Amino acid sequence: MTTQNPDDVVAVPLKHPWRWVSAVILLLLGGGFVWSLYASPNIVHATVIKYLFDPQVLGAAWLTVVLTIVSMTVGAILAIILAIMKLSHNPILKFIATLYIGFFRGTPLLLQVVFWGYLGLIYPKIILGIPFTDIIFHQWKTADLLPSVIAGILALSLNEAAYAAEIVRAGILSVDTGQGEAAKSLGMNSGYTLRRIVLPQAMRVIIPPMGNEFISMLKNTALLQVIAVMELYARTNQISAQNLAQVELLIVAGFWYLVMTTILSVPQNYLEKRYGKGFSANSTKFRLIRVRARGNV
Amino acid sequence: MSQKLMLDARSIRKSFGSNEVLKGITLSIKKGQVLCLLGPSGSGKSTFLRCINHLETINGGRLYVDGELMGFEERGDAIYELKPKEVALQRSEIGMVFQRFNLFPHLTALQNVIEAPIGVLKISKDEATKTARELLAQVGLSDKADHYPSQLSGGQQQRVAIARALAMKPKLMLFDEPTSALDPELVGDVLDVMRKLADSGMTMIVVTHEIGFAREVADRVVFMDAGVVVEEGTPSQVIDNPQHERTKAFITSVL
Numbered sequence: 001m002t003t004q005n006p007d008d009v010v011a012v013p014l015k016h017p018w019r020w021v022s023a024v025i026l027l028l029l030g031g032g033f034v035w036s037l038y039a040s041p042n043i044v045h046a047t048v049i050k051y052l053f054d055p056q057v058l059g060a061a062w063l064t065v066v067l068t069i070v071s072m073t074v075g076a077i078l079a080i081i082l083a084i085m086k087l088s089h090n091p092i093l094k095f096i097a098t099l100y101i102g103f104f105r106g107t108p109l110l111l112q113v114v115f116w117g118y119l120g121l122i123y124p125k126i127i128l129g130i131p132f133t134d135i136i137f138h139q140w141k142t143a144d145l146l147p148s149v150i151a152g153i154l155a156l157s158l159n160e161a162a163y164a165a166e167i168v169r170a171g172i173l174s175v176d177t178g179q180g181e182a183a184k185s186l187g188m189n190s191g192y193t194l195r196r197i198v199l200p201q202a203m204r205v206i207i208p209p210m211g212n213e214f215i216s217m218l219k220n221t222a223l224l225q226v227i228a229v230m231e232l233y234a235r236t237n238q239i240s241a242q243n244l245a246q247v248e249l250l251i252v253a254g255f256w257y258l259v260m261t262t263i264l265s266v267p268q269n270y271l272e273k274r275y276g277k278g279f280s281a282n283s284t285k286f287r288l289i290r291v292r293a294r295g296n297v
Numbered sequence: 298m299s300q301k302l303m304l305d306a307r308s309i310r311k312s313f314g315s316n317e318v319l320k321g322i323t324l325s326i327k328k329g330q331v332l333c334l335l336g337p338s339g340s341g342k343s344t345f346l347r348c349i350n351h352l353e354t355i356n357g358g359r360l361y362v363d364g365e366l367m368g369f370e371e372r373g374d375a376i377y378e379l380k381p382k383e384v385a386l387q388r389s390e391i392g393m394v395f396q397r398f399n400l401f402p403h404l405t406a407l408q409n410v411i412e413a414p415i416g417v418l419k420i421s422k423d424e425a426t427k428t429a430r431e432l433l434a435q436v437g438l439s440d441k442a443d444h445y446p447s448q449l450s451g452g453q454q455q456r457v458a459i460a461r462a463l464a465m466k467p468k469l470m471l472f473d474e475p476t477s478a479l480d481p482e483l484v485g486d487v488l489d490v491m492r493k494l495a496d497s498g499m500t501m502i503v504v505t506h507e508i509g510f511a512r513e514v515a516d517r518v519v520f521m522d523a524g525v526v527v528e529e530g531t532p533s534q535v536i537d538n539p540q541h542e543r544t545k546a547f548i549t550s551v552l
Contacts, residue, residue: 182399182458185350186413186465187389189381196416200403278403278445 037251047248051239052255060235061256067231068218068264071153075160075217076210082165083172084194097165104162110223112159116151117227152224160217167209171202203275211268215261232256303328303363303469303500304349310357311344318344320524321358326502326517328468331495333511334504335535336521337547342504343396345521346471349502350391351384362391363468389417392462396474398454400446406433406457407442410464418465425464432460436490452483456490463494470494472503508551512536520544 037043051057085097104112120142129136146154175198183193222233230238232253240249304326311319318341326332334342347353348360351368360367368384369376379387401409410429414420420428433442436456446454455475462470472491476484488510495501495514505511511518511532518535520528520543528535528544539545 176399178395178397178399179401181352182393182395182401184352184385185388185391185393185395186461187385187417188413189385192416196412197401201401275403278405278447 043247043251044245047243047245048251051236051245051249051252054239056235056239057232057252057256060230060232061260063230064218064221064232064256065260067149067153067156067221067224067229068214068260071156071160071221072214072217074153074157075164075213076168078157078161079164079168080199082161083168086165086169087172101162101165104159109155109159109220110226113152113155113223114226116146116155117148119146119151148224148227148229151227152221152229156217156220156224160213164210164213167206167213168202171204171206172198174205175201200275203271204279207268207271207275211265214264214268218261218264219257301327302361303330304332304502305361305364306345306349306358307360308358309345309348309355309360311341311348311353312356318524319348319355322521322524322526323358324519324526324529326500328500329498330516331501331503331514333515333518333532334502334521335506335508335511335518335547336527339523340521341524342521343473346393346473346502346504349469349471350388350393352393362387385417389413389465390468392465392467392470394455394458394462394470394472394475396477398446398451398458398478400454400458400461402446405443405445406438406449406460409446409457410461413461414464429460429464432463433457435463435493436460437486450483451479452486455479455487459487459490459494468500470499470501472501472505474504474506476505476507506551508536508548520547522547 038045082097082100085093086101088094123142125139126142126145127136127139129139172194179197179201180193183197188197221229221231224231225234225237228234236249236253240246302325304324306322306324308321308323309319310317310321322341322345324332324345334345336342344353348355349362349367354368365387366376367387368379370379370383400406401412404412407426407429410432411422411425414425414428415422430439430442433439436459438453438456438460441449441453441457446457449457459475475491476487479487484507488507491501491503491510492514503511503515513532515532517529518532519526520535520539520541522543528539528541535544536548539548
């Protein structure tokens with residue numbers, strides 16, 4: 001393998017001086033920024049450290065994780081339903097899905113959060129009955145039914161569903177039509193085909209952008225501050241309103257957001273591997289065999 | 298007589314928009330027979346094959362498989378579309394092998410074969426696996442059961458696809474140019490499997506360009522062109538002694 005051939009190319013590698021220059025500039029800038037944080041008289045390090053593991057802050061960070069996971073799960077389930085509706089041949093289902101996606105993508109998330117948070121002001125009571133008649137099965141006070149955490153989850157998941165529906169639809173469309181035909185020819189019905197044949201293959205395309213959505217969702221939970229959900233941003237804000245250490249608590253919140261987004265990126269790698277099975281680019285088994293095959297030649 | 302026919306197609310018409318692809322195809326085959334459909338590309342032979350298991354909905358005529366009207370139900374003078382569930386049941390009794398294999402890439406060879414028997418026929422996993430291993434042995438791929446389709450050659454994939462179709466215990470097998478996407482040296486293995494299947498008494502309809510296979514295995518050969526049946530008969534009639542100019546030209550060009 002390492003035997004020298006007389007016609008081997010032995011050349012002096014090309015020099016890349018600009019890589020070195022840019023690396024030095026980057027190092028200076030980055031180092032300067034870190035130093036400024038460390039040396040600034042306006043940042044009290046003791047305060048940062050004190051609140052980093054404060055039980056109130058940790059509790060709020062935990063709530064942020066729960067809000068993210070619940071909203072994302074509900075959003076993803078709704079997204080699959082919406083995507084199927086939009087791809088269906090039923091014109092009414094298609095219309096409803098298009099309208100839904102248009103509405104929830106077309107208005108700011110902040111506006112939607114406030115809407116669900118203050119729903120009680122618009123509709124003090126929620127009534128289950130038949131419209132335009134006196135028939136009422138049951139009624140609730142909106143405030144009882146929708147505490148701010150639930151309103152927040154509703155806002156985030158309904159909004160997420162609209163975005164994720166398009167991701168799921170793209171995933172389903174990416175699967176070769178021959179797959180559906182093969183499934184049909186084997187007597188599989190459309191529901192079974194979707195569940196067992198199309199969606200598992202669509203997942204390859206769906207997962208990477210859904211990872212993005214997951215991280216966006218985690219950060220968007222900060223919007224729930226406006227309806228008084230005590231998640232991480234709201235809690236650190238509340239603490240700094242009392243002790244006036246705004247910058248320190250922003251650093252604390254930023255630190256935990258970074259930790260959480262980093263940890264939540266781990267399952268993505270796992271899922272990508274799992275659903276990449278059988279597709280050559282991701283199949284390690286296949287790679288080994290190819291290497292072996294080459295070795296034999 | 299008519300109940301012994303496996304396929305009874307009467308003046309089948311099919312259009313895509315204003316383009317009429319099938320202009321009244323009448324064809325029938327008996328149980329246990331092998332029919333080869335020959336013809337230039339665009340002659341409508343693949344479309345006809347896809348009409349048999351209702352992957353395409355016909356615009357005219359009547360198509361019976363084993364005495365049963367495909368995709369529709371006759372009640373009095375009117376005919377009604379069948380529910381998707383009923384169409385699925387009809388399809389489950391007809392095996393199909395595609396030009397591009399269409400194996401499920403996220404499943405291993407074995408999983409490809411057991412998926413429909415378990416999900417559609419509700420056979421237990423143990424029993425389905427046992428049958429699947431026998432079928433994979435039958436197509437010469439016992440050692441590839443745990444390979445994904447991407448790890449198999451085209452010829453191996455097509456043989457898994459045949460095993461997958463056979464796992465449903467079909468009464469009729471449809472082959473849509475099963476060797477057209479294969480490297481020349483891999484065609485033989487697939488044709489061997491099909492030959493054995495024909496010898497075992499399976500009723501088969503094969504769209505193919507393999508004249509040698511048609512001559513050797515087919516009970517009947519049908520030559521189609523531009524949406525009509527030009528000539529049909531035994532292989533020796535159609536292939537070795539064609540009567541029509543179009544058939545003659547086609548046979549000369551592919552031999």
